[in-house]
Amino acid sequence: AAGVRLDGRGLLENREITVHFGQDYGSCAVSLGETRVLAQVSCEVVEPRPSRPNEGKIVTNVHITPMAGPEYEAGRTSDAQDELQQLLESNIKESRCLDLEALCIMAEESVWQLRADVTVLNACGNLGDACNMAVVAALKHFHRPDITVEEDGRVTIHSFSEREPIPTFLKKVPVCLTYAFCQQQDGELIVFSDPTDLEERVVMGKLVVGLNPHGEITSMNFPGLVMLDKKHISFCIMNAFQRARHCAELIEKLVEEDLQKRKLEVHPKGFLGKLISDEQHKRNLINGKVALMSIMSSQFQRVRDKMDVDQNNDNAIKHEMDESNNHDSATEEIDLMDDDNDKENYDEEQRQKDNVEELNYDEEKQKCKDDEDVETVDDDDDDSSSTCSSDSQFSIEQGRSASPRNVATDSSSDDSSDSEDSEEDVKESVNVGNL
């Protein structure tokens, strides 16, 4: 009723999206806050459909096991599973986002069939978005083996070491967004996006819309029991179009990053390289953000003092902003101090900190020679200097001193460090801020 959500997000704010890629091409794990989904794309040669002899096939499969949550039974009967299957089919198969004719080997005889298997690892709300994003990212990441067709029609599939694998071509990037509706006491509907599982249970109905940044709506689904007005639907879709671009760009950027990294490494580490327990991740995140925010608030205090001194407020702020590195985040902080919102801010501060961390991470990347896994240290001191040393040893965290307890060299040739990786504090290098 107060317009506050349990985790402090705004009504139209989405949770943090993290994408990890595995060792093989086409395997990716997407985390949308606590919701975790794993997608794996594989391919095989089959006969094409007689009605479409020139086109390859794509099959999507969703598996929800009790691992996802205690409310799911073992057996393919849950509603959620049917919904997700349908969602993925319409979003990916029927939207024709994949260039299926490129998957044809020999017309009427053999074509590639891509198979995307999605497993829900943890169901904490908004499975549709997560599954869709996982499949799309996996498809973009996937490379299929190269083939040669002999004169007599035999097809030889070359291994990845013989010939370079061929990437799949996604014409459009389908994005799925979920909006939930809750009815207030006065009959008005509240719309919020990206519901968590607690919110989903209380919500009256949802609108799951799949679209792509080109402006096409690929699917629309209304689970639940809610009477929607035209204005609600159009509001959601307008909002969805804005976000779709962000999502698609995000996926493309992350896939590109990972593919670039693969070129540098001899043996891609995959998921193991970023294996970090939930608790460690949260610890790093929260400690880092609290440290960051307290530094920022002290910086902001200096700005405010200057504001009192200076007559022209705008100039003073701009002057201070140009000096400090935290350009975007400091102006955001000013906005928040100005307006009178009741919003609880657990994830608001996360969003700001993510932005700042992203900026810092990019800077550090340029400074340091090795830009592989970044490590954070659980320090007790709170110095306000961040240092970066070369030789592939560095600790990153704005506002922390560089006295790393656990530092590992991360060159791919050093196999001894691999076993220690899981024990030490490793910050995920593909940690993207909130959109």
Added chain:
Amino acid sequence: MIDLLVFPGDVVTTSKKNEKTRISSGLIQNGDNIQSSKVGFVRKDLRKKCLWIDNHQNRYIPSVEDTVIGVITERHSFQYKINIGAPRDAILDALSFEGATKRNKPNLQVGDLVYCRVVVANKHMEPEVSCISLHFKKEWMTGEALFTRLEDGYVFECSLEFARKLLSDDCFILNCLGKYIPFEIAIGLNGRIWVKSSRIVLTIVITNCLLNSQHINNNKRMEQMVRILLDRV
């Protein structure tokens, strides 16, 4: 023996003839030996004067004299079935409230939250809980009894050792929050925490502070976190 890391099957101590050793969660008696059934550290509870095994766990196994928060699932003529997160639902006798008689007893509904105390807990029987306190003898009508129905507020779940940490004497986060916000809190050893404050927004702030404090070791940083979250309200 105290603070010793044990594995299942390790003998923690042997029972001596003239001494009584009270054992609690994680310890089982095997003849003369007291063995551990969990991986964890042996601790001694000074208040209850018993030995128990400390580990990270989310699933609650009831043990006697635990204070827990339960949700009523069934209502019968003379008892309530109450969910305390244990493998089996517990039984709360309808008259186990201070000063309750057949004509004058509290009227709890399905879905009500109750802060109560485990009276019977072993693996063979259904656990039993009661709202009668041994030390605070306030009648249930006054509304000031210790074990009672919890009205309004918000319940969330956490790990068992976080609940124990909050109940310890030197819990920093609760004192820190108390400096800034007046609030009411009930901590169930079954990993459920009930929070109530004057405004919903404050309740959410408190919840998030508590959840965040699980991951922060530094007191100074905890204070910073609380202040950051409160600044926005």
